[in-house]
Amino acid sequence: MSIKQHLLSKIATGDGHGENSPYFDGWKAYDSNPFHPISNSEGVIQMGLAENQLCFDVVQQWLLDNPQASICTAEGADEFRDIAIFQDYHGLPEFRNAVSNFMAKVRGDRVAFDPDRIVMSGGATGAHETIAFCLADPDEAFLVPVPYYAGFDRDLRWRTGIKLIPVECESSNDFKVTREALEAAYEKAQEDNIRVKGLLITNPSNPLGTILDRETLTSLVSFINEKNIHLVCDEIYSATVFSQPDFVSIAEIIEGEIECDRDLIHIVYSLSKDMGFPGFRVGIVYSYNDQVVSCARKMSSFGLVSSQTQHLIASMLSDDAFVKKFLEESAKRLAKRHRSFTWGLSQVGISCLKSNAGLFLWMDLRRLLEEATFDEEIRLWRVIINDVKLNVSPGSSFHCPEPGWFRVCIANMDDKTMDIALTRIREKFGKEERVLPKKELLVVPKKKKCWQDHNLRLSFSPRSLYEDMSPHSPMPHSPLVPART
Numbered sequence: 190m191s192i193k194q195h196l197l198s199k200i201a202t203g204d205g206h207g208e209n210s211p212y213f214d215g216w217k218a219y220d221s222n223p224f225h226p227i228s229n230s231e232g233v234i235q236m237g238l239a240e241n242q243l244c245f246d247v248v249q250q251w252l253l254d255n256p257q258a259s260i261c262t263a264e265g266a267d268e269f270r271d272i273a274i275f276q277d278y279h280g281l282p283e284f285r286n287a288v289s290n291f292m293a294k295v296r297g298d299r300v301a302f303d304p305d306r307i308v309m310s311g312g313a314t315g316a317h318e319t320i321a322f323c324l325a326d327p328d329e330a331f332l333v334p335v336p337y338y339a340g341f342d343r344d345l346r347w348r349t350g351i352k353l354i355p356v357e358c359e360s361s362n363d364f365k366v367t368r369e370a371l372e373a374a375y376e377k378a379q380e381d382n383i384r385v386k387g388l389l390i391t392n393p394s395n396p397l398g399t400i401l402d403r404e405t406l407t408s409l410v411s412f413i414n415e416k417n418i419h420l421v422c423d424e425i426y427s428a429t430v431f432s433q434p435d436f437v438s439i440a441e442i443i444e445g446e447i448e449c450d451r452d453l454i455h456i457v458y459s460l461s462k463d464m465g466f467p468g469f470r471v472g473i474v475y476s477y478n479d480q481v482v483s484c485a486r487k488m489s490s491f492g493l494v495s496s497q498t499q500h501l502i503a504s505m506l507s508d509d510a511f512v513k514k515f516l517e518e519s520a521k522r523l524a525k526r527h528r529s530f531t532w533g534l535s536q537v538g539i540s541c542l543k544s545n546a547g548l549f550l551w552m553d554l555r556r557l558l559e560e561a562t563f564d565e566e567i568r569l570w571r572v573i574i575n576d577v578k579l580n581v582s583p584g585s586s587f588h589c590p591e592p593g594w595f596r597v598c599i600a601n602m603d604d605k606t607m608d609i610a611l612t613r614i615r616e617k618f619g620k621e622e623r624v625l626p627k628k629e630l631l632v633v634p635k636k637k638k639c640w641q642d643h644n645l646r647l648s649f650s651p652r653s654l655y656e657d658m659s660p661h662s663p664m665p666h667s668p669l670v671p672a673r674t
Contacts, residue, residue: 200348207342211570212237212586219580226606234610237580239395239548240601241429241465243522244515248465251511258504260497268500275496278489280309284499287506288473292458294512295428300440302475308485309499310472311492313425313459314344319474319488320455321349323481324419325386330354331421332374332388334366336587336594338395338423345389354378354385360591363542364397366390366405371412387419388412393426393436396587396596397551398544400430406442410449421455428463428516430546431524443477451477460502462548464515469498523548523600526607530599533611537619548600552581555593557618566592577617579610 215237224232257264260272275281282304289302310316325331327350333341334356345351356374358364371388378385388409392401401409413420422439430436439456443449456475461467471494474485506512530550531541542551558565563585570583573595584594599607 205343205347207340207347210339210342210586211567212339212582215570215574215580215582218574222578224578224606224609226609230609231578233574233578233580234606234613235580235601236598236610237582237596238601239462239598240467241462241519241523241548242601243526244465244519247511247515247518248505251505251508255504255508258501260500272496272500275499276493278309278486278493280307280494281496281499281503283503283507284494287503288471291506291512292427292473292475295436295463295516296438296441297435300438300444302440306475306477306482308474308476308482309489309492309494310474310485311494312461312467312470312472313423313457314340314472315470315492316457316459316472316474317341317344317421317423318349319485319492320421320457320476320481321345321351322488323476323484324421324455325349325351327351329384329386330378332356332371332378332385334358334364334370334390336364336396336584336589337389338391339582339586341389351386352383353389354383355588355590356388357590360542360594363399364394366401366409368408368412371409375416385416385418387421389421389423391423391426392439393424393430393546395423395426395547396549396582396584397542398547398549399542400434400436400546402434403437403442406437406439407445407447410439410442410447410454413453414449417450417453419453419455421457423457425457425459425462426547427458428519429523429548431520431527432545434545436546452480453478455481463519469502470494471498471502526599529604530597530607530611533607534614537615539614539618542594549596549598551584552595552597553593554595555591558593561592563592569593570595572617577613579613 216235219233219235219237222232223229224234252258256262259265260269279285285304285307288307289304292302293300308319310319321331330352331345331354333353335358337353337355341353346353354374354377356366356370358366358370375385390401390409392406393399394401409420420439424438427436427438439454443451443454454477456473458473458475460469460471470492472492474481474489476482476485527544527550534541534550534552538556540553542553544551554569555561557569566583566585570581573579573581579597582596584596585592587596602610
């Protein structure tokens with residue numbers, strides 16, 4: 190450490206941000222050589238960023254039809270002063286009402302949400318960190334089923350000092366979380382003298398694109414009640430479910446007959462994925478615990494949603510006809526994109542985990558590994574990045590316990606760009622004959638379960654951009670790459 194570094198904090202000089210991962214290296218590869226259909230047709234196609242850009246035409250039409258929704262138009266300028274000076278961290282009442290109603294509609298109006306429990310935050314990143322600050326002290330821990338979103342290592346740990354303990358899930362049962370796995374992880378934490386304060390789940394799952402069924406959710410509630418720990422449910426992909434079975438929110442479970450201490454239940458939500466508005470930074474903490482609501486609301490001063498955004502979102506989500514049309518159209522287009530991409534992969538013998546939600550696929554490339562190790566997974570990932578020129582994310586960066594799985598984002602490009610991506614895959618892997626013997630597919634060295642266990646990394650020239658990069662923010666080159674004729 191240099192003399193000048195001694196003048197800085199441990200946070201500033203440490204690597205707790207979690208961005209030393211192939212997950213973010215793939216973004217850097219894209220940024221160094223971004224695909225463009227005309228000016229750079231051989232560039233890297235961004236398939237590592239989960240953004241929902243399939244329904245912007247629906248949103249844009251609404252904006253044209255409702256210019257008064259923005260205080261920056263002639264039709265809405267009369268409200269400019271009142272909105273510009275609003276700074277109450279409770280948020281605009283009409284915003285909280287609109288968000289709570291939208292959350293209910295996404296869940297089929299099977300459950301209602303109290304607007305007074307809506308707490309704003311700067312995106313899901315801020316919401317998760319706020320919940321972590323409210324529920325745990327440094328060196329205490331949350332259980333998290335694997336594979337889990339790569340950004341959690343930064344979002345929940347970096348500034349809070351808490352730990353994340355993986356709950357082992359396996360491909361043999363489609364990575365479903367089991368009571369046995371939860372008990373094992375909990376007991377191991379106790380043996381290590383780590384206090385477990387909660388269980389964090391994502392439903393629908395990132396990166397799997399699967400949803401938790403009612404039976405599993407009920408089991409999870411029983412588990413956390415017995416252990417007297419919190420349950421944090423990340424439901425930011427709840428409106429991306431595009432086929433049966435329907436999404437079931439944890440809110441529906443605790444409204445049922447199950448015995449549950451509601452003070453232990455908390456939901457994280459945002460509009461980044463469901464609506465495709467990551468730049469608006471609309472994150473929501475919804476807690477059934479009054480003390481958490483009070484503390485989180487005070488903390489929201491560090492990451493409020495701008496009053497201008499609140500005003501626009503309140504108007505948009507209060508339009509029931511628009512909300513109905515958007516949700517229906519989004520589900521239809523996501524289903525079509527999912528069907529088209531999985532069919533294209535199947536033509537070259539590549540399968541994916543069966544899923545019905547999310548903005549991505551969990552692609553199975555185990556048959557392309559020369560041996561079932563994470564080093565070999567990274568070698569294959571390098572081929573995909575450097576030769577195929579696709580930024581996909583290796584499963585090890587999501588702490589997947591088995592090598593050979595990759596997350597592929599499919600909703601941040603147009604159809605022509607998708608076809609180009611599939612063509613590249615077909616040309617590279619269409620004639621591949623290297624297949625692991627079936628008995629070797631799940632033989633994973635116990636000492637290597639994630640990307641931190643090796644030093645295989647892509648190398649790029651240093652740029653200050655990467656140190657300031659957020660995993661929820663777009664890179665300087667937009668990941669939406671419209672192909673033009």
